Amino acid sequence: MSDLIVIVYPTEAKAEEVRERLFELQKQYLITLSDAVIATKNDAGKIKLNQLVNTTAAGAVSGSFWGLLVGVLFLNPLLGVAVGAASGALGGAMSDFGINDAFMKELSGSLQPGNGALFVLVKEMTADKVLKEIAGFGGVVLKTSLDETKEQALRDALQKASAAPAS
Structure with missing residues (x-):
């Protein structure tokens, strides 16, 4: 604990x-x-x-990688990177590790x-x-x-x- x-x-x-x-x-x-x-x-x-940890930036980097990989498979790597980065950034922004952000803002x-x-x-x-x-x-x-x-x-x-x- x-x-x-x-x-x-x-x-x-x-x-x-x-x-x-x-x-x-x-x-x-x-x-x-x-x-x-x-x-x-x-x-x-x-x-x-x-x-x-900036979860938005980390998500964008991870999403770009996976988007590139998927894009190569479907012969459109640039579109894959763009879509992957956007979805990764969105996922990163919505995730919260460690201490809850709303709790910290309220207490602050x-x-x-x-x-x-x-x-x-x-x-x-x-x-x-x-x-x-x-x-x-x-x-x-x-x-x-x-x-x-x-x-x-x-x-x-x-x-x-x-x-x-x-x-």
């Missing part, structure tokens, strides 16, 4: 810095991520999701413009080591599916980092 963790940072750049650190920790086998998305809200109130509605919310779907992690690595970045826990003791440990570690510059 995966755990969802959402942490709000003062800027999108800070959220991206934490996401990059989590990727480094994944290379060290301290955490296994299913998804890691950064959500931001602009001054007009529009929510933007910075996802790892409470963000202040300029803030960055890091949505992380964690399969497995060595909690004490990962927490030690990300605590220094600060942030505020918005939502988690962790049990109460783990969630409180996360909140405490992030709060200490946020309070440290003020003292």
Whole structure:
């Protein structure tokens, strides 16, 4: 079972810095991520999701390949590529991997413009080591599916980092 963790940072750049650190920790086998998305809200109130995988582009590439293959069989490869790319892009745009986009947009509605919310779907992690690595970045826990003791440990570690510059 995966755990969802959402942490709000003062800027999108800070959220991206934490996401990059989590990727480094994944290379060290301290955490296994299913998804890691950064959500931001602009001054007009529009929510933007910075996802790892652009499913529309991936679908278009895959569709182009299969369209070319089918097109060669029917002696019209250009038409096959065009139809394949269009159908692949449509299929990619309609698919949703990892964290549900509608859920992220709804939860991000409470963000202040300029803030960055890091949505992380964690399969497995060595909690004490990962927490030690990300605590220094600060942030505020918005939502988690962790049990109460783990969630409180996360909140405490992030709060200490946020309070440290003020003292």
